[in-house]
Amino acid sequence: MSPSPVSRPGRALAGLTAVAACSAGLLAAPAPASAAPDPARAPAAGTYPNLAPRPPMGWNNWSYYMCDINEKTVLDNARALVRTGLAGKGYRTVTIDDCWMGRARGSRGELVADPVKFPHGMAYLGRQLHRMGLKFGIYEDVGTLTCEKFPGSLGHFQEDAAQFAEWKVDYVKADGCNVPVAPGHTKEETYRDLYGQMSRALRDTGRPITFSVSAPAYFQFDGDTVWHQVIGWSAEVGNLWRGGRDVALQQSTPAAKWSSIVYNFRYNAKLSGLQKPGRWNDPDFLLAGDTGLTREEIQSQMSLWAMMAAPLISSTDVTGLSGQARSVLGNKNVIAVDQDALGVQGHLVQQDDGSAVLAKPLRNGDTAIALFNSGATTRTLSVTTAAAGLPQAGSYRLHELVTGRRTRSGGDIVARDVPPHSTVLYRVTPG
Structure with missing residues (x-):
């Protein structure tokens, strides 16, 4: 043969x-x-x-x-x-x-x-x-x-x-x-x-x-x-x-x-x-x-x-x-x-046909969170802190790594009006 x-x-x-x-x-x-x-x-x-x-x-x-x-x-x-x-x-x-x-x-x-x-x-x-x-x-x-x-x-x-x-x-x-x-x-x-x-x-x-x-x-x-x-x-x-x-x-x-x-x-x-x-x-x-x-x-x-x-x-x-x-x-x-030294691959925490959210623990205790709009229309995407694996805190500092914008959140991690095919990437610090 x-x-x-x-x-x-x-x-x-x-x-x-x-x-x-x-x-x-x-x-x-x-x-x-x-x-x-x-x-x-x-x-x-x-x-x-x-x-x-x-x-x-x-x-x-x-x-x-x-x-x-x-x-x-x-x-x-x-x-x-x-x-x-x-x-x-x-x-x-x-x-x-x-x-x-x-x-x-x-x-x-x-x-x-x-x-x-x-x-x-x-x-x-x-x-x-x-x-x-x-x-x-x-x-x-x-x-x-x-x-x-x-x-x-x-x-x-x-x-x-x-x-x-x-x-x-x-x-x-x-x-x-x-x-x-x-x-x-x-x-x-x-x-x-x-x-x-x-x-x-x-x-x-x-x-x-x-x-x-x-x-x-x-x-x-x-x-x-x-x-x-x-x-x-x-x-x-x-x-x-x-x-x-x-x-x-x-x-x-x-x-x-x-x-x-x-x-x-x-x-x-x-x-x-x-x-x-x-x-x-x-x-x-x-x-x-x-x-x-x-x-x-x-x-x-x-x-x-x-x-x-x-x-x-x-x-x-x-x-x-x-x-x-x-x-x-x-x-x-x-x-x-x-390149984070912890060396962990981020995991999916939620997804649907047109979006996905990933969370990745980082070496210094921060968490990276990506909210991906794979669809053809603008969307607001969000994830709860519990679903993202964040520790409980009174608030969270959010650093948007593409635009450099810094904000705070007292609850859910939200990305508003995300254009089609776009991803918002946050580095989140508790407290």
């Missing part, structure tokens, strides 16, 4: 509706022996070092540029992160996504950078990023091929990890396309084994490499029990994990982008019980920039991602970033909610 490789959700139109098995004909060869799960190599709890005590922040090319990427584009965006002050606010990890390699490995089985796109190679790119005070992230896949059909790491985990360490890579994002499931083994067993192998290989290098796991995204539609099980072991083998569908691409319409933001928010908000400090649910990239979205929409994504303690990874053209987008991405008070 031919193996059944799996395609990355969101990378093709079909991926916007479901995570489905690719046709068996994609891979002509049978599954390599290393694809079969080995219980002796199952990941052990807590073995991957805690290299992301706060949600990672940075930039990734995929959503905006996809495969239209090269050395100049990456370095220009990196310089723009520094020039705009975003790097100083935490956006320091620059990750090169799919399509950075040549179509075949080198004569010694090594990964080779595309010589046209990256003429100086990946070690050079890493050196340039490090000289700017930035971190170097790179993409690979635990299958036979990446999603765009470049060489995957299956059968080469140790060699690839050693190569990344030699290049001084700081962050690895591992996708799960083209994973052959061997007869007699389940899809979940196979993914667990392969991500476990990559995890051990990265750890064995001795270099601190933050590990982003994409496995859960391939199980979002396999039922919550299996999906949550995969998230559970992803937290053992890595530092963060992609939970579900990709956010929309730059080529998508503004309406499709907004729809994908709301979709990713709604699935990720339900996963708060599976996150823990230092191990992060990742609902995918921030789209603030030249995307056709409104100020209210990009601000909502930023505020909601901060409430969910999500990685803040921008995927846009930073070199042409508008002042409006720069203001949204660089809001230090919103970033502080995301």
Whole structure:
């Protein structure tokens, strides 16, 4: 029987509706022996070092540029992160996504950078990023091929990890396309084994490499029990994990982008019980920039991602970033909610078809509260202090983190006349 490789959700139109098995004909060869799960190599709890005590922040090319990427584009965006002050606010990890390699490995089985796109190679790119005070992230896949059909790491985990360490890579994002499931083994067993192998290989290098796991995204539609099980072991083998569908691409319409933001928010908000400090649910990239979205929409994504303690990874053209987008991405008070040392993902306290309210405890005893109007009409939103988990107090000081406005409340937390697609984000202090 031919193996059944799996395609990355969101990378093709079909991926916007479901995570489905690719046709068996994609891979002509049978599954390599290393694809079969080995219980002796199952990941052990807590073995991957805690290299992301706060949600990672940075930039990734995929959503905006996809495969239209090269050395100049990456370095220009990196310089723009520094020039705009975003790097100083935490956006320091620059990750090169799919399509950075040549179509075949080198004569010694090594990964080779595309010589046209990256003429100086990946070690050079890493050196340039490090000289700017930035971190170097790179993409690979635990299958036979990446999603765009470049060489995957299956059968080469140790060699690839050693190569990344030699290049001084700081962050690895591992996708799960083209994973052959061997007869007699389940899809979940196979993914667990392969991500476990990559995890051990990265750890064995001795270099601190933050590990982003994409496995859960391939199980979002396999039922919550299996999906949550995969998230559970992803937290053992890595530092963060992609939970579900990709956010929309730059080529998508503004309406499709907004729809994908709301979709990713709604699935990720339900996963708060599976996150823990230092191990992060990742609902995918921030789209603030030249995307056709409104100020209210990009601000909502930023505020909601901060409430969910999500990685803040921008995927846009930073070199042409508008002042409006720069203001949204660089809001230090919103970033502080995301990066809060308590490391708790905010939880839903109430919702309906057109709104949601989240509450997030903060390290200093404050509580962040977000009131999100996802509907098409202006609304007044409110939540009781009891529902939001606030301690009893005679009054509460409210700091609206986008406008900077400060008010007081003697009872319910209220956001009046919230425009469509907007979020009001309060930092609430009792007394």
